Amino acid sequence: MTVADRSTREQRPGGRWSTPNLIEQLLHLAALERATAHVIAGWVPKVPELDDKLALAGDLDGYLVRAGALRQQALALLERDTSGLVAAPAWIEPLVALDRSGSAVAVVHGVAAVRSYLARIYRDLDARLDPLLDARLQTIVRAAAQAHEDAASSDAACAPDDVGTSDLAAGDSAREAFLHSLEVAHALAADHLVALDEVLWAPLDRVAVPARPAGRPRPTTGARAHFRKGSRLTKDDLAGELNDNVMAELSALELLCRSSYEHPEQPWSVHLAIARHAADEARHAAIFRRLLVDNGIGEHELTQHAANYEYGYEFPECEPGSPRELVWRLLILCTVLEALAVDKLPVEIGGRDWVGQSDFARALDYIAADELFHTENGLVLSRRLCAELGLDPILERERVHGRFFGRQRDVRIEYLEADPERAAAEIAILEAPDPDGVPYVSRTEVELRLRSSFTIDECEQVERWGYNPIRHELLDAPPPA
Numbered sequence: 001m002t003v004a005d006r007s008t009r010e011q012r013p014g015g016r017w018s019t020p021n022l023i024e025q026l027l028h029l030a031a032l033e034r035a036t037a038h039v040i041a042g043w044v045p046k047v048p049e050l051d052d053k054l055a056l057a058g059d060l061d062g063y064l065v066r067a068g069a070l071r072q073q074a075l076a077l078l079e080r081d082t083s084g085l086v087a088a089p090a091w092i093e094p095l096v097a098l099d100r101s102g103s104a105v106a107v108v109h110g111v112a113a114v115r116s117y118l119a120r121i122y123r124d125l126d127a128r129l130d131p132l133l134d135a136r137l138q139t140i141v142r143a144a145a146q147a148h149e150d151a152a153s154s155d156a157a158c159a160p161d162d163v164g165t166s167d168l169a170a171g172d173s174a175r176e177a178f179l180h181s182l183e184v185a186h187a188l189a190a191d192h193l194v195a196l197d198e199v200l201w202a203p204l205d206r207v208a209v210p211a212r213p214a215g216r217p218r219p220t221t222g223a224r225a226h227f228r229k230g231s232r233l234t235k236d237d238l239a240g241e242l243n244d245n246v247m248a249e250l251s252a253l254e255l256l257c258r259s260s261y262e263h264p265e266q267p268w269s270v271h272l273a274i275a276r277h278a279a280d281e282a283r284h285a286a287i288f289r290r291l292l293v294d295n296g297i298g299e300h301e302l303t304q305h306a307a308n309y310e311y312g313y314e315f316p317e318c319e320p321g322s323p324r325e326l327v328w329r330l331l332i333l334c335t336v337l338e339a340l341a342v343d344k345l346p347v348e349i350g351g352r353d354w355v356g357q358s359d360f361a362r363a364l365d366y367i368a369a370d371e372l373f374h375t376e377n378g379l380v381l382s383r384r385l386c387a388e389l390g391l392d393p394i395l396e397r398e399r400v401h402g403r404f405f406g407r408q409r410d411v412r413i414e415y416l417e418a419d420p421e422r423a424a425a426e427i428a429i430l431e432a433p434d435p436d437g438v439p440y441v442s443r444t445e446v447e448l449r450l451r452s453s454f455t456i457d458e459c460e461q462v463e464r465w466g467y468n469p470i471r472h473e474l475l476d477a478p479p480p481a
Helices: 006-011 022-046 050-058 060-077 089-100 104-128 135-157 165-187 235-261 268-294 307-313 323-354 358-389 393-418 420-431 446-451 456-465
Strands: none
Touching: 022 050, 022 060, 022 089, 022 104, 022 235, 022 268, 050 060, 050 104, 050 235, 050 268, 060 135, 060 268, 089 104, 089 165, 104 135, 104 165, 235 268, 235 307, 235 323, 268 358, 307 323, 307 393, 323 358, 323 393, 323 446, 323 456, 358 393, 358 446, 393 420, 393 456, 446 456
16 A cells, blocks of 8 residues: 555646646736735825825725735645745836836726736636636636726726826836836746745835825914814805815825835735725725815815825834834823724714714715724734733823823924914814804713724723723723622
8 A cells, every 4th residue: 555646646637727828827926916015015105186085085995905825825736835835036026116107196006907917817817717727716717807808997097188198108118118028027937936925025114294285285384184163054164174084094005005115024815904994994085085075175285294194104212124013002092092093983973973074964964984994903913912022001002192292292383383373273263152152072982992902991091192081981980790
């Protein structure tokens, strides 16, 4: 009696699987999807035009979902042998070059070319799969092809009408050149292989200030981007409020993207969690921009900023690019700012309903529901990282909270001291009664925070910060027996 030799399976007529080199094809596709997500994550903050920025970000999680599904299919065919999950760095070299290009236009065209290339490769693979033997894989492949084709159609539909013939020709030429580079890279012999999870390249840069469209004004340093000077029903207030929400969502999106790009060493599951959160932020920004359009408000003259990104990107206490810096970013964005939104949004929703702005209130209802996931996501990721680094999440949250808001306090004080008359006028407006008579005030939403995996101790921490005037009764409830 002898043990069956697995190597002979490759020698049967037609090979072991339904199509030759199936595992290598899956690994090639997984590497391309993952590398494209890496480029997008790095470039979203560097693309100035908002339409392009949001279009790039909108499918970031899609690339990671497809990469993960292909990885799992390859692992199944490898009989769970993770050592076989390998990739050739040559396959993704065109994407490394795209990241190095330094051109937002080149990246937008390059990602469009990747979509076209992947759609064609997926369709070709689909035609060679067995509908029964490869049933699950075929579902993944067909969905991937359709997603890339739909995205390409959306790109064409959203192309600006005022693009000249020469610009279109240049864009087409850039796409064709990039497509050719992908095909050449695929055809190269895969002599040098690395673990699929390690195929990505290290970040090429840091981005302390994200790009914004040219020509739009920026608020004076230290000024509040928007504060209510009159009724919610005035066009000025609506424009300011919606625009400030766009800026906040963009800042969150960009900070998440850079946190993914600058830490390729993190597990794929971490990047997927960040990407899903980022895709929500892109959708939220699009929601507020649509409300601007629906209300006849042009955004080109509204102020633009990236305050939450700039204050939350780097800290003197953290080494640039370090795991602790990543922890602080996640803590401030997800477990402080977005958790405070959990407390404040019920008041804002109530106020919009109070004055009859139902479309605005409905949009905020959807966004408030997402904030619970965002908060929980940040808690899960930051706690895992803190455990690895031997840090106390509550203490680190206290530190980053002090640093983040301390910076804003300092510039705000300078702004107020520079013009006492202006300062007095602004303070009077802020201290005046609500112009619409809205009676609602905020509280620490303990029930919602607990559902998002906050602990009572963490709820007490935010209560001590004093952002909410009403104390929740659960904070004084006796502990469970």
